Amino acid sequence: MTIPQARQLGRPLMNLVKFKGTPILQQLRLEERLLRNSSDNWCIINDGTNIPAIVMGLSGKPSELLEIRSVLRDQIPVVRRFTGGGTVIVDHGTIFVTLICNREAVPTVQPYPRSIMQWSSLLYNEVFQGIGDFKLRENDYVFGNHKFGGNAQSITKDRWIHHTSFLWEYEARNMAYLKLPTRAPEYRLVRNHMDFLCGMKDYLPRSAFISKTVEAIENHFLTKPVIMDIDAVTSGTDYVHTTKLLSEQELEEAYARELSGEIPVSNLMI
Amino acid sequence: MASRLWASRAASYLRISTTFNRSFSTVLKDLKYADSHEWVKVEGSSATVGITDHAQDHLGDVVYVELPEVGAAVTQGGSFGAVESVKATSDINSPVSGKVVEVNEVLSDSPGLVNGSPYENGWIIKVELSNADELKSLMDADKYSKFCEEEDAKH
Numbered sequence: 001m002t003i004p005q006a007r008q009l010g011r012p013l014m015n016l017v018k019f020k021g022t023p024i025l026q027q028l029r030l031e032e033r034l035l036r037n038s039s040d041n042w043c044i045i046n047d048g049t050n051i052p053a054i055v056m057g058l059s060g061k062p063s064e065l066l067e068i069r070s071v072l073r074d075q076i077p078v079v080r081r082f083t084g085g086g087t088v089i090v091d092h093g094t095i096f097v098t099l100i101c102n103r104e105a106v107p108t109v110q111p112y113p114r115s116i117m118q119w120s121s122l123l124y125n126e127v128f129q130g131i132g133d134f135k136l137r138e139n140d141y142v143f144g145n146h147k148f149g150g151n152a153q154s155i156t157k158d159r160w161i162h163h164t165s166f167l168w169e170y171e172a173r174n175m176a177y178l179k180l181p182t183r184a185p186e187y188r189l190v191r192n193h194m195d196f197l198c199g200m201k202d203y204l205p206r207s208a209f210i211s212k213t214v215e216a217i218e219n220h221f222l223t224k225p226v227i228m229d230i231d232a233v234t235s236g237t238d239y240v241h242t243t244k245l246l247s248e249q250e251l252e253e254a255y256a257r258e259l260s261g262e263i264p265v266s267n268l269m270i
Numbered sequence: 271m272a273s274r275l276w277a278s279r280a281a282s283y284l285r286i287s288t289t290f291n292r293s294f295s296t297v298l299k300d301l302k303y304a305d306s307h308e309w310v311k312v313e314g315s316s317a318t319v320g321i322t323d324h325a326q327d328h329l330g331d332v333v334y335v336e337l338p339e340v341g342a343a344v345t346q347g348g349s350f351g352a353v354e355s356v357k358a359t360s361d362i363n364s365p366v367s368g369k370v371v372e373v374n375e376v377l378s379d380s381p382g383l384v385n386g387s388p389y390e391n392g393w394i395i396k397v398e399l400s401n402a403d404e405l406k407s408l409m410d411a412d413k414y415s416k417f418c419e420e421e422d423a424k425h
Contacts, residue, residue, distance in 0.1 A: 112328040
């Protein structure tokens with residue numbers, strides 16, 4: 001279908017890329033490139049990531065957010081991503097859904113965080129119609145008052161990205177790598193990770209979530225499946241990424257500062 | 271409608287924040303404005319840049335400001351840094367071209383100044399201008415006020 005034909009249908013074109021088990025660092029670097037260097041709309045779905053990894057937002061500080069000694073001991077990769085927001089630990093039980101849009105593709109949405117977040121909740125309302133007590137609560141997707149989806153965004157002059165990590169299921173022991181964040185949503189109260197989070201697996205099959213998400217996106221966009229060699233796309237040195245894998249040295253230096261009393265010690269609650 | 275428009279124009283001329291109706295953000299008379307909601311104050315060949323009251327209000331509480339290096343080049347319309355608010359990083363785009371001569375280091379410890387004092391203590395960079403003619407393409411206070419009203423009315 002040509003672009004003029006698609007526009008006649010009233011829906012903008014969106015490239016749809018599906019991965020399974022792609023490393024989260026590679027996924028984020030791809031997303032950053034597509035946001036900055038592409039003029040197309042994109043939906044990326046990564047069904048699980050290959051190994052557990054910690055992902056912090058742009059301003060995340062390891063000493064405030066992580067149990068660094070355990071992270072170093074167990075050699076858990078720590079990624080600082082280009083979008084805002086909080087810290088998550090992701091693994092094979094996490095499903096990632098990303099939307100990268102031209103501002104003009106969704107003209108009713110202002111390029112500001114709350115407007116984009118609100119629009120996204122309408123999309124996911126369609127996905128979770130009749131399933132659980134789904135809502136957007138502050139900036140999280142919840143069933144009732146249990147969080148199962150965390151969101152983050154990056155907004156440029158003419159484009160924006162909204163990406164979500166959905167907890168299909170999670171390993172309780174992995175949560176031990178994360179401190180209780182000092183900046184937390186009000187509805188969290190003082191709940192620890194186990195009391196605050198829930199997994200989607202109690203609500204719908206994994207494949208159903210992905211197919212319903214694609215259906216909801218197709219209500220707003222004309223999707224075009226794209227097969228992508230992510231290694232080829234992300235291997236070039238032409239683009240300097242903001243998304244970075246923290247080195248062991250950086251983590252050790254952060255831990256040393258914490259031990260010297262520069263940073264408050266653990267406030268871990270499990 | 272006409273009296274609201276008059277009130278907002280009078281308020282912006284007098285540099286009053288029209289807090290009775292949050293849809294009318296503060297706009298200062300002696301600044302120039304970009305359509306991406308940054309302001310610039312020009313003094314000779316130097317310029318100070320920040321984000322507008324309209325922008326900070328729509329962004330929410332700023333928790334982090336990514337500043338450029340002193341000496342970095344900026345181009346009109348190009349991004350030079352970012353603010354983080356809610357769950358988002360948002361580009362800050364330069365209204366002018368030139369070289370960064372100073373950054374507001376205070377924002378590293380007090381990013382909330384961008385919200386509380388967007389035109390004064392929340393300034394972000396100072397630039398040595400390379401092309402003063404570019405200022406002609408920016409909006410004055412009246413035009414920018416109208417631009418904000420039209421943008422908000424569309425959504």
